[in-house]
Amino acid sequence: MTLTIENLSKQFVKNGEELVEALVDISVDVRDGEFICILGPSGCGKTTLLRIIAGLDHPTSGTVRIDGTVIDRPNRKLGMIFQDYSLYPWRTVNENIAFGLEIQGVVEEERAGIVQKYLALTGLSEFGTSYPYELSGGMRQRIAVVRALAVDPKVLLMDEPFGALDAQTRNKLQYDLLDIWGKTKKTILFVTHSVDEAVFLADRILVLTPRPGRICDVIPVDHPHPRDRTSVEFAKVRRYVLDMINQPKCSLS
Amino acid sequence: MGFMKRGGGHEGLLHPHTFLKVILPLGIIIGWEIIAILLNNEFILPRLESVFAVLFSPTADILGYGNLITNAFTSLERVILGFLIAAGLAIPLGISMARSDSTHDFFDSTLQLLRPIPPLAWVPLALAWFKIGLASMVFIIALGAFFPILLNTLDGVKSVKRNWIESAEILGATHRQVLLKVVLPGAAPTIWTGLRVGFGIAWMCVVAAEMMPGTNSGLGYLIMSSYNWGQVQVIIAGMIVIGLIGIGFDYLFKVIDRRSFSWRVLER
Incomplete structure (x- = not known):
């Protein structure tokens, strides 16, 4: 690069x-x-x-x-992370991380695996089905980071x-x-x-x-x-x- | 408002909150019955019993105009038709006006001019253009529902955060994907509010539209015809049904709002 x-x-x-x-x-x-x-x-x-x-x-x-x-x-x-958490409030944590993969047409079975891998990286594995409003600011920003990373x-x-x-x-x-x-x-x-x-x-x-x-x-x-x-x-x-x-x-x- | 329970749990009739809520309706009913007995004139104010008699036999034919239920369904069919047409026009128009300044400028002045004209002022024109019948009623209903849906769609789409859109663009989203996966879901709660308000107005319009000359079914027609026969108990029973159906749909819209769009309130 x-x-x-x-x-x-x-x-x-x-x-x-x-x-x-x-x-x-x-x-x-x-x-x-x-x-x-x-x-x-x-x-x-x-x-x-x-x-x-x-x-x-x-x-x-x-x-x-x-x-x-x-x-x-x-x-x-190039991936980008904004200051105010730009997570989609209508999507769960998993669905947020999957967003970029969805956009890029990655099939669902494959998405799930990638999402789990990146969620594990944040240490927030038990929050996969939570919504952003249930998370603290720090947790949200961690999810925003891996959402950007998920599309590599x-x-x-x-x-x-x-x-x-x-x-x-x-x-x-x-x-x-x-x-x-x-x-x-x-x-x-x-x-x-x-x-x-x-x-x-x-x-x-x-x-x-x-x-x-x-x-x-x-x-x-x-x-x-x-x-x-x-x-x-x-x-x-x-x-x-x-x-x-x-x-x-x-x-x- | 009415359906939001403060505190929650099971509230007995003796609970002060419940008590406050029912005291006025009860007073009105009792006052009504007393006045009706004193007046003793069915053509001005019928007694409760005769109104209930109409309400509790909803399948009985009324003066050859059909029964309460079939007339209610006729009105509902019309309102749903007009409402769907309004939503089908207002939502796409609202989205494109919010997303493009030139589209906004092109339509805005005309819409601003038309908006203050009440749907009922269109009745004579509707009759002239579409003649007596379904088309003119649907026209009036759609006009009534159109503006609240349009304005809320505009608001909703404008409230979609730039960050949400740009995050999607960075991840490679096309215009279409931004629209379907970010703009629409982001604006959905506000659009839903517009649909709820629009449906309420459409319901008011259908009753009025059914009072147009030449109509021969629907709740509006039923209560207007009952007036001609001096059947005040049918008028009041019809009004109560109109009110109940209105409340019922509003409640339905609210329940779906709370189920699907709670993030709007919880997101801080």
């Missing part, structure tokens, strides 16, 4: 006339199996960047390519997926995500505004400036997983990232 983002810029028209720049000249080569966190303040265009990579929005200039193909619409190689995409795009969760649940889901990442070898692009989360998860952190978003630094984090949030090394990386986002080149647009 190769995912390349080349000189990507996005402008949009606000109130009919004013031209607003959202993203300026973003270029990244994403490596196969890499965990990238896109870190930036609210409104910096990081969600727009993710939506363009997903094929939901179009760039003004520049391209996104997966395995050489330009992305201009949703592509099966190569890249997982995550838009502040744990942003609406309390700190404990959030930490737990971060561990679970690393676990799933280890087992499935997916490439992950993860948008967050939390330095702590980025340092905990990422192989590389792309730091974006406030709007219009441009990449002001790429910080590799090569400590092995699982990382200890209370360790000295973790604190060092964290301080480095915090210093970086406060420097003029990252804090001024």
